[in-house]
Amino acid sequence: MADKELAKVRTKFAEGVNIAVIKQLLDDVLEDGIVNDGEKESILEENSTKTDKARALIDTVKRKGDEASRKLITRLYNRDPTLHKNLGLSSGQPAQPAPEPQMDEEWSTTLKPTTDAFWREKLNDRSTYTVTKDSIRSRVALLITNIEFTDKAKIRKGADKDEENMEKLLKALGYEVVKCTNLTGKEIKEAVIKFSKHPKLKETDSVFVVIMSHGELGAVRGINFKKGDPEREQDKFPIDDIYKHLDTAHCQDLLNKPKIIIIQACSGEKDGSVLVSDAAVVSDDAQQPDPSLSAGEENIEDDALRRAPKEKDFIRFRSSTPGTVSHRNDDEGSFFIQYIVEVLNTYAHKDHIEELFRKVTERFEDFSVSTERIDDDTQIPNKDRCTLSKKFYLFPGLWDRI
The missing domain is CATH 1.10.533.10 (Death Domain, Fas)
Structure with a gap:
């Protein structure tokens, strides 16, 4: 006893x-x-x-x-x-952990909850970003989804499912979701700037910024984009501008807090043909990369006042590697978003964000799509611009117990 x-x-x-x-x-x-x-x-x-x-x-x-x-x-x-x-106590010791589930086992359709004991353990771990019950109350995320385009041939069938799935996931993780749909490149910029001034940023422990649209190397496209039209070809949002508006210099409320950027968009056309629009599986097609948009270019300025790194605590997860296409299903949405939801539902209760993204990438190892018109085509996501200095855990379920 x-x-x-x-x-x-x-x-x-x-x-x-x-x-x-x-x-x-x-x-x-x-x-x-x-x-x-x-x-x-x-x-x-x-x-x-x-x-x-x-x-x-x-x-x-x-x-x-x-x-x-x-x-x-x-x-x-x-x-x-x-x-x-x-003290030689036997009571209270946790049971032996169950064997790691195999990646091919059934995926959870809802978030598995973390335990209070796990959260408290990480709360005292200096290698982990601090997450408190108060900070969870202030979580906020930006979700931008482009579905309808002026060029009707570019409507992103299935993208509404991506929006629904991602909003549901973020809300279940305790994030207030600022949702924007069908924006031009200029409107995407304005939405990011407005988000950088959100009153909850001061108290939150983290933010998500999720943008889903057609894309190309270094940019996502606005809804008025049209290839071959010199004026409408300029309707795009440079992805690196996210860092300009959320970095230390412009958003000090997010200093030392994880900023998770998720981009569902093509970044080129390499390693596969564009799938026909009437197929069940299609790609977020893109033109050849614009040489004026160089991924990774940034005007880094010294911060003499704070001497804090200008770009810190970011991690970006893109649906495909530079220059390649991303695929989605007309009915179920993009495979990238589907896999993110499945992996986080199944493993976020115990894994940090980088390990979660690794498991999403692992899901694509045997990924291929095919139609009668083309050979198998593959996709692999890309984690980059990672400046996280610690491990970030989402602690699902803790939100429901506050």
């Missing part, structure tokens, strides 16, 4: 625990409803020494019964696993 275990280790616990852990455990048992505010204050204020506080904590919880004692032992394991081991 857990209460008997606590009684046996009472003296060794009082000798080995430090005051910081005692206070953390008191916060934990208060949150668990084992003690009330008055009992917590009594333990801290009416006992002058650290050992007396520790004994009072053990005695108070032990009197609450076996279930309360078990919860305290579990909390101790999460707060100080070394002390837990030294």
Whole structure:
């Protein structure tokens, strides 16, 4: 019984625990409803020494019964696993982890929730970006989807499904979604600038910026784009401008916070023909890269005031490598967005964002599409412009328990 275990280790616990852990455990048992505010204050204020506080904590919880004692032992394991081991406690130890699921197993259709214990473990991990329950309340994301184009031949069938799926995923992760549909290149720029001034950015722990449209190397196209028309060929938004508006110099509210950029768009026509528009699977076709738009070019300026890196804590995930096409299904949407949703639903409860993106890429290893008119054509996503200095976990399900 857990209460008997606590009684046996009472003296060794009082000798080995430090005051910081005692206070953390008191916060934990208060949150668990084992003690009330008055009992917590009594333990801290009416006992002058650290050992007396520790004994009072053990005695108070032990009197609450076996279930309360078990919860305290579990909390101790999460707060100080070394002390837990030294005390020889058996209760509260997590079960042996299940074998890693294979990539070909059934994918989850909803987000698997993370555990409070996992979140608390990462909260004390200096190699992990801090995510608190308060910061989750302020999460915000920008979602831009171009579906209808002035050139009717370029309507992106299935893109409405991408918009629906991505909005559902982001909201389930606790993000308020700023959704924009069918924008010109200029309007995309204006939407990004407006988002860079969103009042929630100051308190959020992260942002997503998702843009889905036709594209080319270095840019996504606005809805008025038309190849062969000199004026309408200028209707595009340079992808690198996202960094200009969300970097340290222009958006200090996002300093030291992960900024996840997802681009679903072609970046060229290499390694495959454009699939016919009446096929079930099509590509977000694009013209040959404009040499004036060079991916990676940036005017880097020194920040003499803050001496903080201008571009920091970004990660960009594109649906295809530079110069190649991206594919989507008329009914189900793009494969890239489908795979992102499936991987995050299945693994976001325990994997950080870079590992999640790696698993999305892994899903494309055997990817190919074909029609009667063309040979097999392939696609592989591309993670680039990564300046994350720590691991970022999304902690799905924590939002629902706030």
